[in-house]
Amino acid sequence: MMLQVAHLSRRHDGRLVVDDLSFAVKGGEWLGLIGPNGAGKSTLFDLLAGTLRAQGGRILLQGRDVTGLGLVARVRAGIARAFQAPRPFASLTVSDHLALVGGTALLRPLGLYDLRHRLGADLGLADARRLELAKALALRPKVLLLDEVLGGLSGSERQAMITLIAGLRRPDLAVIWVEHAISDLCAVCDRLMLLDHGRKRVEGLPGLVAADPLVQEIYLG
Ligand SMILES: Nc1ncnc2c1ncn2[C@@H]1O[C@H](COP(=O)(O)OP(=O)(O)OP(=O)(O)O)[C@@H](O)[C@H]1O
Numbered sequence: 001m002m003l004q005v006a007h008l009s010r011r012h013d014g015r016l017v018v019d020d021l022s023f024a025v026k027g028g029e030w031l032g033l034i035g036p037n038g039a040g041k042s043t044l045f046d047l048l049a050g051t052l053r054a055q056g057g058r059i060l061l062q063g064r065d066v067t068g069l070g071l072v073a074r075v076r077a078g079i080a081r082a083f084q085a086p087r088p089f090a091s092l093t094v095s096d097h098l099a100l101v102g103g104t105a106l107l108r109p110l111g112l113y114d115l116r117h118r119l120g121a122d123l124g125l126a127d128a129r130r131l132e133l134a135k136a137l138a139l140r141p142k143v144l145l146l147d148e149v150l151g152g153l154s155g156s157e158r159q160a161m162i163t164l165i166a167g168l169r170r171p172d173l174a175v176i177w178v179e180h181a182i183s184d185l186c187a188v189c190d191r192l193m194l195l196d197h198g199r200k201r202v203e204g205l206p207g208l209v210a211a212d213p214l215v216q217e218i219y220l221g
């Protein structure tokens, strides 16, 4: 198993926002993570990436307990994250950003080559997102966490990003992808998991999860 999460818990202001959560992801597997606002999806990513400490439970990466490791050690161990709101350095070029993480070879595959001299300050959202993704991939992750990387994109930008992301599939890379639009995740993910109030409520094949009454209730009112 690439990633195993067992009984993970975290409180904010005394309230459990990740509550006794257990799941696993295999190498090459794509898990789509859905849930209403405040369900705990980003907090789970904080716990997996090491920006937030778990208050209960364990995180195992290829069988190794990484629960006690901080952010830098987690990155070294193979967990990388692409944020929803990328904040590129205003006065560094696209090329500079990737050079910092040894990832200039990713300029072409991520469609950033023609933008290589563009300053961070001058990047639109779609381009900044591709740079954010390139930076995460440059870390050569075993587990890639994608947090709403489609949010705020136009229809055509969205489609281009989905195609780009779908092309990242590799047998040795596990992906956990948070998105509000279930249909986008259904097209790419092997499995979906619904989080609500920090708990796993539904998990299974994308088509089955999308058709689940609880998912329908949460997403379609
Ligand atoms: N640093 C924090 N301090 C206090 N409460 C927090 C903090 N971060 C998150 N929370 C709370 O924890 C809960 C889970 O938030 P989280 O951001 O993980 O949800 P989410 O599923 O990512 O939501 P969204 O779909 O809106 O991105 C929310 O109730 C939120 O208000």
Ligand SMILES: [Mg+2]
Pocket: 041, 042, 043
């Ligand atoms: Mg979130």
